[in-house]
Amino acid sequence: MEGEAVSGAQIIAQALRAQNIEYMFGIVGIPVTEIAIAAQAVGIKYVGMRNEQAACYAASAVGYLTGRPGVCLAVSGPGFLHTLGGMANATINCWPLIVIGGSSDRNQETMGAFQEFPQAVRTSMYGRPGSCYIDIPGDFVNLQVNKSSVKYMECCLPPPVSMAEHSAVSKAASIIALSKQPLLIIGKGAAYSHAENNIRKLVDLCGLPFLPTPMAKGVVPDNHPNCVAAARSTALQLADVIILLGARLNWILHFGLPPRYRQDVKVIQIDICAEELGNNVRPAAALLGDINTVTEQGLALQKSLPMNYYTVFHHIRELIPKDCILVSEGANTMDIGRTMLPNFCPRQRLDAGTFGTMGVGLGFAIAAAMVARDHTPGRRVVCIEGDSAFGFSGMEVETICRYNLPILIIVVNNNGIYTGLDANSWEEMLKFGDPATCVPPVSLLPNAHYEKIMSAFGGKGYFVKTPEELQNALKASVTDKQTPSLINVMIDPQSERKKQEFPWLTRSNL
Structure with a gap:
């Protein structure tokens, strides 16, 4: 007893469906009408267009949007020729696309049949994606074969990804x-x-x-x-x-x-x-x-790699409360903070002011915390300091802890005033003699653990070097609304603000 017969059109449709092809666009005619019908029968959505060029554009866009090629179905002769613009567009754009075209019967091959393009779903997707053309002889479409004799390829895997050296x-x-x-x-x-x-x-x-x-x-x-x-x-x-x-x-x-x-x-x-x-x-x-x-x-x-000012301020901006009172001082720290940390309420920012005074930060923060406690309970004070600026009044951390003021201090630490030295460079400098004569005047002690000052008086201190550590410390400090905390953020010692076009105020040659 003979098994169930299937046509070439059904085999084509089933093979496409096995490759997770979902969409087909085209204009039907001899010999591809049966392919469109068979595609619909296996669940492929067929969209009849009015021009093969537009159909090809649509199929290529599916490839871009989904990562699996769309199919353009075209008849032979002019129909196929109209797809060339879409195929070229897909190839240049690197979008996976399959064009299926009908051609003359096999017995006419010696009379001027079409040349074949590369043929495969995998070829359209792997490496540099692009268009592929599958040429189906007309008599294949309606040829009947025993279903049990058909062997379908397994669905090709997503394209392998390659890493750079x-x-x-x-x-x-x-x-x-x-x-x-x-x-x-x-x-x-x-x-x-x-x-x-x-x-x-x-x-x-x-x-x-x-x-x-x-x-x-x-x-x-x-x-x-x-x-x-x-x-x-x-x-x-x-x-x-x-x-x-x-x-x-x-x-x-x-x-x-x-x-x-x-x-x-x-x-x-x-x-x-x-x-x-x-x-x-x-x-x-x-x-x-x-x-x-x-x-x-x-x-x-x-x-x-070491963080820079912009990385640090990005995470601060994302995680601190929008209604907090911001206190800021330091050279680069204060200047970059002005542009990267937005304010949403009046009297929300305190910094060095008209006189450009350094050392005001912790005093300002203590005052703001006292006023907030009496008039806007729950409002946080965030004090962002350069490591040099923090040194002017860092011992006021004891005052903050003594009065249990839930101030968050963030020290942006680049080991110096404007710029500093990393630990290795510091050690190299010391080989030349007394640090008073060989260490640059802008340098401070590398990797100073300012957070331990806060820990010494009962607050919470964090020493962070990576964005993940900074995020975790910020989240913990913002969530804990009762305990004073200090986050000591290590950044690239050579990190600085972007060069100013009119640097009249910061024209040091250092």
Whole structure:
């Protein structure tokens, strides 16, 4: 007894469904009408279009949005030719797409049949995604075969992801750390890679300004404070380091060339396609790999580097109460805090004021806490100090604990006044003799544990070096509304504010 018979059209439809294909667009006709009918029968959604070019555009957009290729169904001759614009667009955009076209019967192959394009779902998705063409001879569509003789391929796995070389990631991290005006350009490759969570973490961790290309808008929200889209031209012209995340230096980005960019701009390029690396501008660091995976590599490495002012203030801004009274003093600490820590109420900020007096911070904080206790119970006081500024009146921590004032003190510690030395550099300096003669006047003792002053008097002290440690300490201090606390935040000793265009007030050559 013969088994159940299936047609070529049914086999094609079932094979597509086995590969998790969900959508098909096209215009039916001989010999592909039966394929559309069979596709619907197995649960593939078929959308009949009015032009094969538009159908091909639609199928390619499905590939971008879902990561699995959409299918464009076209008849032979002009129908297939109309798909070429969509196929080219998908290939250039790196979007997975499958075009299925009917051709003449097999017995007409020697009479001018079509050449075949690469054929496979996997080929459209793996490596650099793009378009594939499957040519189906007309007589295959209606050919009947025994169902038991058909062997379907298992659904291909999601494309493997590749990591960049560790040395390239380290080089890129070093370039970013030394940059003065870095700019992250986010391309649609980042959107396709579903890298939004890691990219948002990287932007927040490093305080990176970013510019999205049109189809990358939303990877990081447009209303994020670091978005520089409104000042696009200025951002491109002033950046000393450009980080390309799945973006290409093509016409959209002015080819990466002057005068749109600085002559000496350094480019860090991250892309899944090796052929893209170095187009138009030779990169200072080239990272070949999946955007999401490479971003995660960079994120892990950045977390191991010393924090800077902008990283610290980002986390403070996110976690302190919006109605708290902010007290701030110190050179870089106070200046950067003015711009990065917003106020929402009047009489909410106290800093060095007109006279520029250092040492006012803890006295101001104690006064604010006393007034808040009497008039707005529960309102917190957050005192943000540079390590030098804290030294002027640090012993007032005993006063804070004696009167049990729930003040949160955050010392942003760069081992110095303006800038300092790390422990290794300090030790090297001491080899030259008396620190009074060989240590720079702006340097303070490296890694001083100011938090122990708070612990000594009964408050809670935290010594933090990483963003995670800072977040945990902030959350614990904000939640505990009864105990005074001090968070000693270690940052890069060479961290400083961005260079000022008119530095009349801070024109020291140090």
